[in-house]
Amino acid sequence: KKATTFQRYQPLAWMWGDEQSVIGRITVFDYDFSPAALREFRQWLARQYGTLAALNREWNTAYRTWDEVVPLTGTEAREQRNFAPWADHRAFMEYSYAEFYATLIRTVREVSPNCLTGLSGTQAPTAYNGCDWTRFMQLFTYMQPYYYQGQENMMPAFNPSMPKANWSTGYGGTDGSKVSTWQCFLSGSLGTSYFALRSFFNPDLTYTQSAQAATAVTEPMRHGLGKLWSGLTPDFDPIAVLYSQRSLQGAYLLNREWWHSHQAWFDALHDLGYRPQFVSTTQLESGEMVPERYKLLILPLTVAVSATQAIQIERFVKAGGTVVADLHGGVFDGHCRLAEPGQLDALFGIRHSGFNQPGPAGEVRFAANAGMGIDLTALSSTTVLPEGNIRLAGGQALGAIDGVPYAVLGKVGAGRTCYLNLEMPKYSGLRKEAGGDFYRGIVARLAAWAGLTPAMVVTPETLRFQIYRQREGQNLYVGYVRPTEKDAAWRLALGRRAHVYDGLAGKYLGEVDSVASGPDSAGRVADLFALLPYRVTSVLVAASAAAAQPGERVRFDLAIQAAGGAPGRHAVRVSVLQPDGTESSVYTGNVALPGGKGSFELPFALNDPEGAWTLNVRDAATGVQGAATVVLKKR
Numbered sequence: 001k002k003a004t005t006f007q008r009y010q011p012l013a014w015m016w017g018d019e020q021s022v023i024g025r026i027t028v029f030d031y032d033f034s035p036a037a038l039r040e041f042r043q044w045l046a047r048q049y050g051t052l053a054a055l056n057r058e059w060n061t062a063y064r065t066w067d068e069v070v071p072l073t074g075t076e077a078r079e080q081r082n083f084a085p086w087a088d089h090r091a092f093m094e095y096s097y098a099e100f101y102a103t104l105i106r107t108v109r110e111v112s113p114n115c116l117t118g119l120s121g122t123q124a125p126t127a128y129n130g131c132d133w134t135r136f137m138q139l140f141t142y143m144q145p146y147y148y149q150g151q152e153n154m155m156p157a158f159n160p161s162m163p164k165a166n167w168s169t170g171y172g173g174t175d176g177s178k179v180s181t182w183q184c185f186l187s188g189s190l191g192t193s194y195f196a197l198r199s200f201f202n203p204d205l206t207y208t209q210s211a212q213a214a215t216a217v218t219e220p221m222r223h224g225l226g227k228l229w230s231g232l233t234p235d236f237d238p239i240a241v242l243y244s245q246r247s248l249q250g251a252y253l254l255n256r257e258w259w260h261s262h263q264a265w266f267d268a269l270h271d272l273g274y275r276p277q278f279v280s281t282t283q284l285e286s287g288e289m290v291p292e293r294y295k296l297l298i299l300p301l302t303v304a305v306s307a308t309q310a311i312q313i314e315r316f317v318k319a320g321g322t323v324v325a326d327l328h329g330g331v332f333d334g335h336c337r338l339a340e341p342g343q344l345d346a347l348f349g350i351r352h353s354g355f356n357q358p359g360p361a362g363e364v365r366f367a368a369n370a371g372m373g374i375d376l377t378a379l380s381s382t383t384v385l386p387e388g389n390i391r392l393a394g395g396q397a398l399g400a401i402d403g404v405p406y407a408v409l410g411k412v413g414a415g416r417t418c419y420l421n422l423e424m425p426k427y428s429g430l431r432k433e434a435g436g437d438f439y440r441g442i443v444a445r446l447a448a449w450a451g452l453t454p455a456m457v458v459t460p461e462t463l464r465f466q467i468y469r470q471r472e473g474q475n476l477y478v479g480y481v482r483p484t485e486k487d488a489a490w491r492l493a494l495g496r497r498a499h500v501y502d503g504l505a506g507k508y509l510g511e512v513d514s515v516a517s518g519p520d521s522a523g524r525v526a527d528l529f530a531l532l533p534y535r536v537t538s539v540l541v542a543a544s545a546a547a548a549q550p551g552e553r554v555r556f557d558l559a560i561q562a563a564g565g566a567p568g569r570h571a572v573r574v575s576v577l578q579p580d581g582t583e584s585s586v587y588t589g590n591v592a593l594p595g596g597k598g599s600f601e602l603p604f605a606l607n608d609p610e611g612a613w614t615l616n617v618r619d620a621a622t623g624v625q626g627a628a629t630v631v632l633k634k635r
Contacts, residue, residue, distance in 0.1 A: 023129055030086075105117050116141045125245065134281075140162070144164070166180075177217070178525045183466075228621055234468075235469035236275050239277070244305075247301060250336050273454030290316065291415070295451050297321060299325040305343040326424040327423070386421060422439075424442075472568050473568045482517075504527065532568075535562060536561070539558065547630065555601050558626075569595065571620045572593060572618060574591055575618070580611075614628070
């Protein structure tokens with residue numbers, strides 16, 4: 001009924017709610033145990049297991065009929081150390097939550113078949129809130145997200161083309177909003193969501209300081225860079241970080257936060273100049289994890305591993321890939337049943353026994369092992385090993401504290417494995433401290449061990465950057481948010497020689513392999529560079545007619561001219577000036593130029609003023625401009 005009512009207004013999208021989840025932001029609790037929900041749960045279990053006998057084996061139960069099946073609460077599961085009946089219920093609630101939205105989407109599309117649907121104020125996944133982003137990113141078609149606890153890495157990985165407008169402006173602090181807006185733009189957002197109307201306008205309807213800041217920071221994005229950046233392909237390194245919803249549940253059983261681990265790996269790899277990406281367990285199970293596509297697979301607190309996933313991980317290693325786990329790897333099976341030995345123990349050359357036993361404290365020093373091809377001897381730290389219940393079973397440890405091994409290396413087929421048993425999740429809080437150097441040093445050497453080198457490197461290395469790369473053919477575009485150190489100066493080694501342009505200044509920097517940057521008096525918070533195999537010399541603008549009459553349309557052919565190669569994809573800002581020299585906001589816009597070519601149509605209104613109309617066309621990446629004029633005359 002509502003869809004029919006609102007369809008006449010052609011809504012841009014249907015947003016199903018703000019900051020929604022299964023339990024909201026309250027203390028976790030187990031539900032739904034209603035008769036209708038339990039009936040659906042049992043049917044779902046039957047599809048998952050096939051037979052009641054299979055479920056009884058996994059759950060360690062003796063149910064005689066499906067109607068007897070009841071899940072455990074989290075408290076009961078911990079008390080009985082029987083986790084599958086709880087974890088399966090959490091997985092069902094995630095399925096049920098997604099199906100709720102799927103029903104809404106099917107209903108509204110009966111009236112509006114092409115409408116966008118999505119969420120606002122998105123919630124990071126937890127064991128209880130029902131948010132499974134591998135499901136959501138295939139279900140929804142637009143998003144107004146929050147980016148926290150790794151959502152900025154999840155969404156682009158699982159649906160890079162989804163239009164997003166992040167909540168990044170209107171929260172008071174203009175400096176923070178500027179940084180957040182640029183981070184969201186560089187990670188693929190097409191716009192920004194502003195909170196809220198009362199912080200956008202003053203009582204006299206003038207813009208607030210926050211609104212003025214948002215207008216200023218988005219100007220280059222609205223003037224062509226958005227059209228350019230959004231049409232490019234993210235340029236990831238061959239590094240996969242596994243997204244495992246079941247491990248998220250299992251981490252809760254271990255009294256840990258799964259996001260701490262994956263965020264630490266992303267932070268460390270970003271700080272080293274790499275651009276990793278999430279892969280889902282579905283992708284893993286389907287066989288996408290191959291060395292031709294990825295060189296390194298990170299298992300961040302991947303505590304739950306199904307038999308199929310374990311087989312695919314082993315195949316990846318045997319084919320030449322490198323796999324690294326930080327802690328508690330594979331201690332549960334795919335339904336969070338405790339696995340003894342662990343699901344990945346044989347692969348890593350270790351043996352788990354017991355459950356969640358903390359390790360000893362002491363100094364971590366790495367022994368030399370020339371045969372394994374990795375040298376960690378320069379690194380050391382004092383810490384507590386996270387797992388005290390592992391022993392060697394074929395792997396080669398680079399060290400041990402009170403007999404508990406860490407940094408266990410192995411060779412399997414053509415590939416390599418490393419089981420750290422170190423508190424990698426601590427890295428994000430130590431990035432600028434000595435403890436951070438320890439963990440970052442480990443990650444740097446593991447990446448090199450896997451045959452990787454950073455595409456780009458920042459010096460001095462004490463600065464922390466996340467470098468975003470977008471690509472179209474041989475054209476590479478690079479952006480980052482500037483470091484928080486206001487007086488810092490740095491150099492970015494580009495890894496290649498190219499014709500480099502400062503995209504924000506519209507300035508040609510030469511045919512170089514590095515760029516220098518530093519303090520900016522204008523308060524610039526980000527840099528964006530175009531690395532092209534050719535130099536842009538001009539923008540040709542050719543009008544289909546020298547003169548036109550009111551009501552007629554004039555076509556302008558646009559073409560990037562270049563020396564040293566054929567142009568790739570560009571985007572231009574077309575500024576339409578009226579005879580009095582003022583810009584027409586109605587006609588002005590941005591145009592994509594695939595292959596460096598495109599067109600722009602100027603549809604004169606019947607009441608447009610007579611005289612010479614000028615098109616100023618500026619290439620968004622290089623700042624190179626062109627122009628043309630058409631005279632409007634009445635009959």
